Amino acid sequence: MDLTYSTKHQELQAEIRAFIEAEGHRSPKFGGGRNRPDQQALDWQGLLLERGYFARTVPTEYGGHGAEPDVLETAIIADEFSRAGISPGLLDVGNLIVVPSLLDLGSEAQCARWVRPTLTGETIWCIGNSEPGSGSDMANAQTKAVAVGDDFVINGQKIWTSGAHYADMMFLLCRTEAEAPKHKGLSYLLVPMDTDGIEVRPLVTMTERPEFNETFLTDVRVPMDQIVMGRGDGWKVAIASLKHERVMLGDPNKQLQRLHGIREMMRETVIDGVAVMDLPEYRDRLLRLQAEVLAAKFHNMRLLTLHDRGEEPGIPGLIQKLYGTTLNHKLSALAIDVLGEAGLPYEPHEFGENDPATAWQIDYMYDIGLIIGGGTSQIQKNIISERGLGMPREPKAVVPPARS
Amino acid sequence: MEFGLSEDQRLIEQSLRGHLADAVDLDLIRRLAADKGGFDADLWAGLCELGLPGLLVAEAHGGTGLGMLEAAVAAEALGYSAAPTPFVGACVMAPLAVSLAGGEEQRRHWLPAIAAGEVRLAVGAGALAGATGTAELSLSGAHLSGRLTGLLDGGGASHALVYLADGRAAIVALDADGVALSARPSLDRTRPLADLDLDDAEAVLLDGADDAPAVARRVLDAGRLMLAADTLGAGQCMIDQAVDYAGQRVQFERVIASYQAVKHMCAEMVANLEPCRSLVWYAAHVQDLDDEAERRVLACLAKAHLAEVGREVARTATEVHGGMGFTDLMGLHFWFKRISYDRQVLGGPERCRQDAARAQGWLAA
Secondary structure, eight states, rough: BBBOOOOOHHHHHHHHHHHHHHHGGGGGOTTTSSOOOOHHHHHHHHHHHHTTTTSSOGGGGGGGGGOOOOOOHHHHHHHHHHHTOOOOOOOHHHIIIIIIHHHHHHHHHHHHHHHHHHHTSOOEEEEEOOOOTBBSOGGGGEEEEEEEETTEEEEEEEEEETTTOOHHHEEEEEETTTSSOOOGGHHHHHEESSSTTEEEHHHHHOTSOOEEEEEEEEEEEEEHHHHHHSOOOOHHHHHHHHHHHHHTTTTTHHHHHHHHHHHHHHHHHHHHHHHHHGGGHHHHHHHHHHHHHHHHHHHHHHHHHHHHTTOOOHHHHSSSHHHHHHHHHHHHHHHHHGGGGGOOOOOOSSSSSOOHHHHHHHHHHHHHHHSSSOOHHHHHHIIIIIIIIIOOOOOOOOOOOOOO | BBBBBBHHHHHHHHHHHHHHHHHHHHHHHHHHHOOSOOOOOHHHHHHHTTTTGGGSSSSSGOOOOHHHHHHHHHHHHHHHHTTSSSOIIIIIIIIHHHHHSHHHHOOOOHHHHOOOOOOOOEEOOTTTTTTTSSSEEEEEEEEEEEEEEEEEEEESSSEEEEOTTSSSSSEEETTTEEEEEEEEEOSSSOOOOOEEEEEEEOOOOOOOSSSSSHHHHHHHHHHHHHHHHHHHHHHHHHHHHHHHHHHTOOTTTTEESSHHHHHHHHHHHHHHHHHHHHHHHHHHHHSSSSHHHHHHHHHHHHHHHHHHHHHHHHHHHHHHHHHHHHTTOOOOOOHHHHHHHHTTTTOHHHHHHHHHHTTTTOOOO
């Protein structure tokens, strides 16, 4: 265990603290990101990119900072921003899932074309994985793409496409090889959302906001070279990109920020003349969650070290999504309990919330969406028990024939 | 930066785990449980050869001068094998107390004997840890009188280290006049608690600490952290046993490990326990640093959190075993009781969380 910072790391930490001190007031409110970034968020993103506090290891030719991968640098930056309650930049699916997937598996031309505008927030992505008939069983995707001339022609339907109503591009899973076995017939295509034949129907969620969509694709044409890797490699891309998604959903810095927010709220909220923090029932819950959040934080540091050493993480790498999303929901549950009756006014807007009651209620519900999305908790438990513990798969039950 | 065990620490872990795998089996645990003494001379001798009692003792005094992370790794290994041996009090709290609160002369006298495993100290810290038992000691000159219940590591002890309510520590020899240590029938039969009665007994008051209460807190935190690490190991072993059993037990012509109901129980245990490992490592790491508040917060949160997760794991792993888990036949209950012991001594989770709240200014002092 060596948690000491080298001179280089101490300097980076001091530099970031100075940056936050000088420029932190320009940060947009953290926790948005369910909509297109506004001008303030775009300006902030530009500043972070310029300083190398975002996309630090992305090659410079693609708009990044070009730094050597350094686990600790990444952690220092995340920690300092988190501690100061400052936005760490655009943590959207484009930056968290598409960019790392393209850098790992995409062609040079694809990286050159899409990475930079995604970093700057100019290009917003949505992910077209789930379909009405393939949720947890993602490899069962039935949306078809047929080669016609130099194009793929796509037909099918996607569901739960977060952000499709304002996205510029879709990272689309579809079946290009009709004859191939289930997992070998899939491909990922990069599809501009303004292509003819795409219809997006907002799906209003329990938060009353249209956070998801149904996306219908009818004879949508995409040039052949907008395929990630080769034809039939879609499942490999899916596995790689889902890993990024699951890490995103279990981000411990977000949990630390929430914990700090709840702590402040408990100091300020008064019940019968007593600050909530001084009521032992509430305080004990906060401390329980503090231990869970810290465990998540250190677990993440352990994973970063394993990653840095080039070791396979095994079981520790499989639990983050389940642990993180469950913990998020416990945090928002405490927050709304602290607010009590004052937590019931509810006025969701299309563009972010300013009142804490609405914001926490949305989190409290949205967190359930995240527990379900990106591979449900049940799927996560299958993954942990099968891949991690070597327990056998459930035998297949025969689907009964449809009644005539 | 490296977050994890070093090469040396992994070697220590491997050699101890290897030794325990040979030295501790269910027969030994059952024999010690029936005996109720909590001490096996052969097992202790083996652990002494591996240097366990001298782990935290400075090299100048005959130990290996290692740190709390190594001690936590050892505690985890002992918990994993449910080793029926003194450790938390005798090998961690006592040497730490003497090292930090003993005068130079006292350190030179006690530490080599502790490191050699010859002086074995039971530890009574109830006065500091929110004990629900009795902690009534009075000091008159260099003589102690009164009653102290719930001492750790009474099994095979030659001496007892006791804490006064003001944070001062004293050592009494168990064979001295006016000293009576009695083992109490305890839930964890492999680590029975003991009660100490003192009647004008001669005591050595540790006299080297500038701030005795601060040292006492540090010793208590070290003990709490070791109990957390012990639960981590014991919980991991219960999960391993549950997964193993589920892979063999057949019902309705299927191993029960193929039922999602069973798999998901195992996955939940793993998902909750695995992050605890990093929490324990980090908490151990900061115990050797100067930040008192950080030491306290992490030790208390680790103790409390492992108590909660340990309880869930102990229950769930028992359930995965079905009726067999409830019987005495498989001996799974030794780990179950070990986790209960770890939870309840030196302050339960509510008390530990309260201490953590106070240490970070969340609670009016």
